[in-house]
Amino acid sequence: MRNEKIDSTVPRPKNGEKLPRGHVQEHALRYMRRGLMVGAFLPGQVMSLRKLAAGLGTSPMPVREVLSRLVAANALEETKGGSVRVPRLGPEKLNDLFAVRETLEGMAAEMAAKKSTPALVAELAAVNKQLLTAIGKRDILNCLSLNQRFHFTLYEASGSEVLMPLIESLWLQFGPTMYISLLIPSMPWNASDHEEILTGLKENNAAMVKKWCVHDIRTTCKALLSVAGSQGIELPFARALEWQFDTDN
Amino acid sequence: MRNEKIDSTVPRPKNGEKLPRGHVQEHALRYMRRGLMVGAFLPGQVMSLRKLAAGLGTSPMPVREVLSRLVAANALEETKGGSVRVPRLGPEKLNDLFAVRETLEGMAAEMAAKKSTPALVAELAAVNKQLLTAIGKRDILNCLSLNQRFHFTLYEASGSEVLMPLIESLWLQFGPTMYISLLIPSMPWNASDHEEILTGLKENNAAMVKKWCVHDIRTTCKALLSVAGSQGIELPFARALEWQFDTDN
DNA sequence: TGGTTGCAAATGTGATCTCATATTGTGATC
DNA sequence: GATCACAATATGAGATCACATTTGCAACCA
Numbered sequence: 001m002r003n004e005k006i007d008s009t010v011p012r013p014k015n016g017e018k019l020p021r022g023h024v025q026e027h028a029l030r031y032m033r034r035g036l037m038v039g040a041f042l043p044g045q046v047m048s049l050r051k052l053a054a055g056l057g058t059s060p061m062p063v064r065e066v067l068s069r070l071v072a073a074n075a076l077e078e079t080k081g082g083s084v085r086v087p088r089l090g091p092e093k094l095n096d097l098f099a100v101r102e103t104l105e106g107m108a109a110e111m112a113a114k115k116s117t118p119a120l121v122a123e124l125a126a127v128n129k130q131l132l133t134a135i136g137k138r139d140i141l142n143c144l145s146l147n148q149r150f151h152f153t154l155y156e157a158s159g160s161e162v163l164m165p166l167i168e169s170l171w172l173q174f175g176p177t178m179y180i181s182l183l184i185p186s187m188p189w190n191a192s193d194h195e196e197i198l199t200g201l202k203e204n205n206a207a208m209v210k211k212w213c214v215h216d217i218r219t220t221c222k223a224l225l226s227v228a229g230s231q232g233i234e235l236p237f238a239r240a241l242e243w244q245f246d247t248d249n
Numbered sequence: 250m251r252n253e254k255i256d257s258t259v260p261r262p263k264n265g266e267k268l269p270r271g272h273v274q275e276h277a278l279r280y281m282r283r284g285l286m287v288g289a290f291l292p293g294q295v296m297s298l299r300k301l302a303a304g305l306g307t308s309p310m311p312v313r314e315v316l317s318r319l320v321a322a323n324a325l326e327e328t329k330g331g332s333v334r335v336p337r338l339g340p341e342k343l344n345d346l347f348a349v350r351e352t353l354e355g356m357a358a359e360m361a362a363k364k365s366t367p368a369l370v371a372e373l374a375a376v377n378k379q380l381l382t383a384i385g386k387r388d389i390l391n392c393l394s395l396n397q398r399f400h401f402t403l404y405e406a407s408g409s410e411v412l413m414p415l416i417e418s419l420w421l422q423f424g425p426t427m428y429i430s431l432l433i434p435s436m437p438w439n440a441s442d443h444e445e446i447l448t449g450l451k452e453n454n455a456a457m458v459k460k461w462c463v464h465d466i467r468t469t470c471k472a473l474l475s476v477a478g479s480q481g482i483e484l485p486f487a488r489a490l491e492w493q494f495d496t497d498n
Numbered sequence: 499t500g501g502t503t504g505c506a507a508a509t510g511t512g513a514t515c516t517c518a519t520a521t522t523g524t525g526a527t528c
Numbered sequence: 529g530a531t532c533a534c535a536a537t538a539t540g541a542g543a544t545c546a547c548a549t550t551t552g553c554a555a556c557c558a
Contacts, residue, residue: 065313068318069321072317072321082270096409096410096412099409099411100409104352107349107352161342162345162348162422163345165323165418166349169414173411
């Protein structure tokens with residue numbers, strides 16, 4: 001993953017080429033989701049419709065639709081004035097969120113384990129190897145990205161079209177808070193749970209996979225809570241942050 | 250609940266009165282959600298942006314935003330042409346959906362039981378009494394509505410702001426299919442599980458509440474599967490149905 | 499100096515318009 | 529009579545506009 005400056009402008013058709021229907025919206029949605037997941041938008045930050053549209057080089061129209069979807073997915077919340085902002089998660093809601101994560105992702109992990117294939121194990125092992133490398137290099141952004149890829153690859157293997165959107169909604173909710181909070185202390189990254197998950201998959205031990213997946217989630221929750229203030233994550237230098245990220249997913 | 254013909258027109262301010270911000274959208278959203286829950290929209294039916302807007306007496310704009318949200322909540326799916334339609338649920342997805350229901354709603358029921366109050370039990374008992382009356386009168390529409398109120402009242406008591414939206418998303422997904430399928434046979438309505446839930450609440454037995462809540466869901470799933478074809482619910486007379494419903498929720 | 503009021507910029511909402519595309523209906527052809 | 533092509537219509541996406549409300553800021557008063 002290259003952390004090069006994003007070209008937020010919507011890719012236009014080169015010269016008289018076809019442009020797919022709903023192309024702008026799709027791009028805007030990816031941009032927003034990626035931004036939320038990678039910490040480009042801070043908890044509490046209000047998103048201006050017009051500014052976002054200007055940043056993307058489009059009219060406010062597609063952005064409105066995208067923001068609506070994100071509000072519906074609880075990734076954003078609307079203020080009394082109709083604006084939307086990134087939710088600030090207090091400890092109690094963080095606990096709620098991660099309790100549901102344990103339930104839902106534990107279920108997905110168990111389902112995935114029951115239909116595991118050598119190909120899946122190989123892919124997960126490869127991702128985890130990259131993750132270990134990123135950890136070794138203290139490359140936090142890649143740690144987060146690869147950790148997400150590991151989990152989602154596993155959950156996708158469950159084959160449930162119902163579970164995935166729900167899990168994605170949860171990740172979008174805690175994403176901004178997590179990605180910001182992990183910048184404060186030097187997070188002691190640890191992929192040992194992932195190794196246990198891989199072992200469980202190889203042994204076709206669904207219960208073991210579920211157990212360590214839940215353990216991984218619980219560990220993450222504790223880490224987040226240890227740095228989360230009562231009013232959610234607060235960063236004195238938050239405003240100074242301006243993440244640059246790319247949109248390839 | 251009165252099943253009078255809905256006045257789909259957006260309520261306008263009487264005479265120079267204040268009109269709340271986002272009033273039209275809110276009305277449209279309620280209209281759509283209600284319609285999905287009460288079987289006004291059939292699985293497979295495509296929703297035309299302009300027709301819906303015309304029916305509501307507004308411009309397509311608010312409707313677009315509402316449809317976006319419903320798509321994000323997986324209550325609607327978009328066709329290749331960009332239109333949206335009510336999803337048709339096959340048996341496998343129905344199973345998926347109800348497996349997640351068991352997990353999520355079982356969790357909510359358990360949480361609710363742990364913080365149950367006499368007031369909650371009284372309210373649930375009252376709703377269930379109405380439900381029994383509706384069953385006795387073979388008032389299917391009220392059965393569905395009251396059954397929903399029973400479950401949601403229970404889940405709300407869990408106090409989880411994370412769980413509720415997810416559960417609502419699930420209900421919106423199977424709502425149309427369920428409300429249509431229950432019109433085919435004379436469904437043997439049975440609220441005995443609800444009685445067990447009430448007993449469990451009174452005895453502060455969270456495990457019992459969860460157990461019977463899951464049992465209730467599983468029973469519903471079996472009933473749905475028994476009438477669902479391989480391509481989702483099919484009704485020869487589907488097109489002839491035109492439900493009239495009111496929007497008070 | 500602290501709180502309040504008033505004005506101006508910014509913002510979201512809803513409507514209207516254009517355009518490219520998808521859908522549908524009709525007619526010609528095999 | 530069925531199929532395919534083409535035209536007419538319908539539809540969604542995106543842009544632009546108008547307006548009421550909210551927000552932010554600054555001047556002003558206590």
